[in-house]
Amino acid sequence: MSTLKGKTAFVTGGTRGMGAAIVKRLAAEGANVIFTYVSSEQTAENIVKGIKESGGESLAIKVDSSIKGALEKSIDQIALKYGKIDILVNNAAISVKGPLETASERIDEYDRQINVNIRAVSEAVRSVIKYMPDGGRIVSIGSVGAKRIGSPYMSDYIATKAAIGAYTRGLAWDLAPRNITVNTVEPGAIDTDMLPGDDAVREAFINAIPLKRFGKPEEVAGLVNFLAGPESSYITGSSFTIDGGISA
Known part of the structure; x- marks a missing residue:
């Protein structure tokens, strides 16, 4: 497969679950894939090694996207090395849950969630478009929620993920003159380490899904790959649900 041969892709949060699957799929399609991680250095190195052993090109960089300016600096460095960035995948996100009554006790966590899930996406887009050729692709990972x-x-x-869909629609207008497409992928229950480990909870999840199973990270990666590829050139400003039918 070589639908992305000659392209350079930048993926935020590429060491776990959907992020790792996206990195591997884009690399398998021929793209040079640069991805970020926060703490899983060994995992990142293993992913890079696997891609290179398969004949691909990859680079992992440690970036905490909650820190203002960190992504911009990294993107500038990557553009200097590779000359351009054709594809941006905004995957990095964190989830902070809990009763409203206790939110004030964890305000730092909630602020970090906004920084990673919304502000960092905006920073990545603003930074990347300086180096993105006309006809580039931006894909952000939202949520069926x-x-x-x-x-x-x-x-x-969920408010942060809803913001991504709205942001995508606005960016589609802003970047249309350059034929840069902007879309959102909204996964439902995907079988990653972010799902509950309790068997009863997992069974309840599955029973609520028409297809009666969790999604696979590779299935999300396949959709991202399509939106990053040549056959999606007339699709922009759209959100694509991949949830086994739970929102039907």
């Missing part, structure tokens, strides 16, 4: 919440204690998290 932006349309169907389904459980309590998620108000702030």
Whole structure:
């Protein structure tokens, strides 16, 4: 597969779950893939090693996207090395949940959630478009919760993910003159370490899904790959749900 041969992709949060699957899929399609991580250095190195052993090109960089300016600095360095960035995937996110009554006790966590889930996406886009050729691709990972919440204690998290959908629609207009497409992927329950480990809770999740299973990170990566590729050139400002039918 080589639908992205000659392209350079920048993925935030590329060592776990959907992020790792996205990195591997884009690399398998021929892209040079640079991805960020915060603490999983060994995992990041293993992903890079695997991609290079398969004949691809990859680079992992340690970036805490909650820190203002950190992404911009890293993107500038990557553009200097590779000359351009054709694809941006905003995947990095954190989830802070809990009763409203206790939110004030964890305000630092909630502020960090906003910084990572919203502000960092804006920073990445503003930084990347300086180096993105016309016809580039921006894909952000949202959540099916932006349309169907389904459980309590998620108000702030879901608000950040809903913001991504709105941001995408605005950016689609702003970047259309350059034929840069901007889209959102909104996963439902995907089988990653972010899902609850309790068997009863997992069973309840599955019973609520029409397809009666969790999604696979590779399935999300496949959708991202399509939106990053040549066949999606007339799709922009859209949000794509991948949730096994739970929001139907």
